[in-house]
Amino acid sequence: MKLTLKIWRQKDSKSKGDFSTYELESVSPDMSFLEMLDILNEKLISQNIDPVAFDHDCREGICGSCGVYINGRAHGPKRGITACQLHMRSFKDGDTIWVEPWRAKPFPVLKDLVVDRSPLDRIMQSGGFISARTGSAPDANAVLIDHDTAELAMDAAACIGCGACVAACKNASAMLFVSAKVSHFALLPQGHPEREARVLNMVAQMDKEGFGACTNTGACEAECPKSISITNIARLNREYLKASFK
């Protein structure tokens, strides 16, 4: 396959960025999207051009490091996968592919396709936990959790923190991310003692980081590589309302 790549290049967070155009030949349909970028970088290095910086690590869709906009969609054209799981067989010979970093005010670009997602960590630090001091736990089977509830909690807990929901949202809202964590813990009995403080603190931190509000467009759910459902946002709103009136 022969491709034309239009890739966002930006030296650092202070510089202005722009698209650069690169031609790439002999791309195999069995390559992953990131392997295609590897090949491009090898070519750039041989031409003494700085390789494209992009975040990636596990390359099996679970660490949440990779995250780029591909042809205007977070993680590219296919649903329910990350950019590292996208394979070039999803493109056609002769295609032009536009590659950009996440665009959201709370996620400044650090270089090329690399952004700063530390606001998500700070939201977690404000309340995304169950306080269980090491060594204090009762026997694991002491608290029974019915199968369906455990499955529902697992659905929410599957979030990989990649930030695609924020990037896909026209308001740069982090509601899907926050709601996934709030739901995961609110569904489980272990999470109940701290549920009110948790939801209030996490939402306060989310607002402080400059994320926008949710207007229920559903873009986040459509682009989430783990197909986290927006019903979690409804649950977050209920949790928040209940906690606010207490």
Place this chain on the structure above:
Amino acid sequence: MKLDSKIPEGHISEKWYKHRFQLKLVNPANKRKYSVIIVGTGLAGGSAAATLAELGYNVMAFCYQDSARRAHSIAAQGGINAAKNYQNDGDSIYRLFYDTVKGGDYRAREANVHRLAELSVNIIDQCVAQGVPFAREYSGYLDNRSFGGAQVSRTFYARGQTGQQLLLGAYSALSKQIGLGNVKMFPRHEMLELVVVNGRARGIIARDMVTGEIKRYAADAVLLATGGYGNVYYLSTNAKGSNTTAIWRAYKKGAVFGNPCFVQIHPTCIPVSGDHQSKLTLMSESLRNDGRVWVPKSPDDSRKPSEIPEEDRDYFLERKYPSFGNLVPRDVASRNAKQVCDDGKGVGSSKLAVYLDFRDAIKRLGKPKIEEKYGNLFDMYEQITAENPYNVPMRIFPAVHYTMGGLWVDYNLMSNIPGLFVLGEANFSDHGANRLGASALMQGLADGYFVIPYTLGGYLAEGGLDKISTEHEEFGNAEAQTRERINKLLSIKGTKSVDHYHKALGKVMWDNVGMSRNAKGLDEAIKQIKEIRYEFWQNVKVLGENEEINQSLEKAGRVADFLELGELVARDALQRNESCGGHFREEYQTEENEARRDDENFSYVGAWEYKGDDQEPEMHKENLAFEYVKPSQRSYK
């Protein structure tokens, strides 16, 4: 050098209990006077950081990823073992201990393994309390599945994402401590040097991977929890960033390296598809609960798998190992897959794959049940290969997955450098020559949640630690070393990329130091690695500068270390004139092609000491004593 393992006296089941009492304590008000550096935030490092901060220590935690949540523990799929015996199927702490010592082919320390088995039950309790959504039965009780090398069901799991959920549990606990100000977190920071002052580990030099700033960090103890070194093979199931730099820098500062040649090659990975391949993807061992491994009986059978009738299939694991069947340990499964491929019976275009077939399981349990158990793995497989495993059997082949070797530690997880502790996959300790499935998560969390909080306290309470400042000349020396190395890498301005050399190293390692090894090949590997290393330092091309995000520079530093470590792995494999676990020497096999262990001469840990760049390292031995599990030929027949 005398390696003192510090194994406590007494009966095996009482050692840890007694030892905990004998360790000195740091009183609660004094803990805040101590500071600890933890490098790596996976299961071992993350759980240690959270737990030590809870206790009151001042913790500084470092990781190279942009968030602590992305450490590669996250990719562990199948599950975590614990001797809960919830299934009433005959499990016990002693049986988990026995299985692990046997599974490791009698090359692990009994005392460490027993402690691991004891702590396994606490880990599950702790994780459930943190909100880890383990799979449940309809009754609400926890569910279990089986893993290789065991005849009981003791593996707890959260779909195919157990590592993710356990790591997020530790990350949540860590996040709480960061929020409280008890942990100072340094993401996108890479440790590039260990600082040793008066013989004790007192700090590190780290590079800020965004600005390029190189800074000094001082503490009372340094904990390395930086994972394994599988990427020395270039292609492995490790994350692209997984590296050996932290433990290799410590090795070069005097920490001895235990059993570097013990590398686990995992039997069920998706085969290589071409030269562009950048990493390999594991398909969880749990699939062998229901999938059957086979190849065509005849080497030139070119029919589609669905057209090959039962009588023309060779279910070689079930045939050779009737009592464990498809659930033999990983080393056995991998070696047998290689053998059938060597015999020309491999499948797929490369002929380097065997089938993992779910046809019978789907018939027996129905597609929905299989989907519930393995849905995400099947999806992942289809994503990568464009084949639907519900309809056609998976094609799998072994790949480098885990390194049992690592820095040598005593019973307290302390290396031979006082104050330097090593946790999780980064140490050599608990798995001997082969790790059983679902035991890595167990070890990482045991080390971090339940071992280090006691043993670190014991070290600190012994006293003798002076106040330390980053102005000390050893910090200056270490920083100068780091800067010099970076400047060197940037100034070579050669003609070949870093990846070029990494791939060249990987090929030598896989061909000569891989699943099956022999003296001639190992000698050759040592020679070739030296040549590649020499050329690397003459001709590598690293563009850009230090004061920016420079991913080529990051890679160059890591590959430079792999180029040294690779040689040590080969050297260790060459001295070990026996076959055991993941280390298979062609010269030492039984008539049935099984590993022939030599307990008389090789029942020891080979611990290597660095002697200088132009000198050969020296090997020290820690002899292993087996008082409880008597070594026998491992049989899974």
